[in-house]
Amino acid sequence: MFGSSQARGANAYAKVGIETGVVAASPHKLIVMLFDGAIVAISNAVHHLGTGEVASKGQAISKAIAIIENGLRASLDKKAGGEIAVSLDSLYEYMTARLLQANLENSVVMLTEVQNLLRDLKTSWEAISPTKEVVNEAPKLSIDPLSPRPANFVEA
DSSP: OOHHHHHHHHHHHHHHHHHHHHOOOOOOHHHHHHHHHHHHHHHHHHHHHHHHHHHHHHHHHHHHHHHIIIIIITOOOOHHHHHHHHHHHHHHHHHHHHHHHHHTTTTTHHHHHHHHHHHHHHHHHTTTTEEEEEETTEEEEEOOTTOOOOOOOOOO
């Protein structure tokens, strides 16, 4: 009983942290968070598949699909994004189809394929971060409210 109440408290704390991060995040950071969420959901699906937890595997795959469809794919602006947005839309559609097929066939290979695609896209997205500005040839970094802060140590 004590362990479950402790777990609920930890989950509530984590949820507040995530919600706070979402509110404070830039649109660019939100996309990175969506990639992270889908990657983690697929990792959970692989784990549940390995342990034979069929319902949990299905829930994790459904979560990844929802993130891809309702987050990443829905955020595409095909008019402004042109050919790149259209290509991403097709790629997201492919990922969703592969995840559905992976769920039906219990395929770790398909899950890993989509996870690797998401990781590649996330890496590319991070490389074009708008928080990096160039002023007089020297990079100037803006402050990202979600990035870790270095510790300030004071010597006594």
